[in-house]
Amino acid sequence: MAAKFIDDIIFNGARMVETEFSDRKDGRTVITRSSIIPNHGKYLTIPENVKRCYYLDANEKLVLFELYSRAKEDGKCQVAMDLVSLKLGISERTVRTCVKELVKKKFVQVSKKGRSNIYTFDALKDNPYLVLSEFIHEFIQNYYYKAGLRKDKEWVNAVGDEGIRLWREAVVDTLAKEAKKEEFYKPYLLRLTDTPDDYENIASSFTNELLELINNDVMKKASKLGFLSDAV
Structure with a gap:
């Protein structure tokens, strides 16, 4: 279930456009080829009901989306809170508060491995x-x-x-x-x-x-x- 959840929400939608251009003799530049390629590091597709969730504040969404972007095929991700803080430009204290809220609101489960947290994503269907x-x-x-x-x-x-x-x-x-x-x-x-x-x-x-x-x-x-x- 977790793997399918991650496939549907992260990998199937996380794509970018790769485009090739060519200069024409009249001075104009035209697109000669354009294709969609997987790109897990730059673009992320999130379900609309999560993006507009009335009961997640802006920072909670930022933290959740950052965690989603790091998910592996097993439906988990491992990342240190100070790195999430650096990536998002918000304090580590704020990140920790957001994680507590995301656990409370049944979006993630957290376990520890050294200094890093292991995040497992809860199913969204009955949240x-x-x-x-x-x-x-x-x-x-x-x-x-x-x-x-x-x-x-x-x-x-x-x-x-x-x-x-x-x-x-x-x-x-x-x-x-x-x-x-x-x-x-x-x-x-x-x-x-x-x-x-x-x-x-x-x-x-x-x-x-x-x-x-x-x-x-x-x-x-x-x-x-x-x-x-x-x-x-």
Whole structure:
């Protein structure tokens, strides 16, 4: 399983273009040959759900991607933390903190060999942080874009464009401030871990709680602006 995971995520996508050029008599340079060759050191393809994971911060992603880039065919990599620090231009302390978080969030497992860590990559399929992150992106798709909001024509007609603007501001504020709070998302992580087959009910509960928070925020914003409608 680990080998296939690494093949799919690292080697099959880590490629670069090798190109040959030729100078023409009219002074122009043209491409005469272009081919795709494996290149594990420069380019790395990462699954979209990992790249946009709402519950990994920027440094955690940097560290995870650096570890991915060093993976061998057995699904493991061995590297010292000070080297990761040098490669990424962040402190070793930050790297260590990120690794702890990546272990906690079930992206990697760590063992020791001398001064170096051995990293084994966990399967992504049922990672609760990734699943919860995708709930967020589905929520954005349905409740941020006007196309999704306009499905409720009665509401849109009642509040107009000003109401839509307030709603979108509330979506942004709520996701930035509330959805990342551990006390908000931790119960859903536990449910996804304990009862993964209850996916639809968990997603529904998650969405409804976010909507309640957003509605409360909209009411506050509308009240301050003197723009308050029963429809909101």
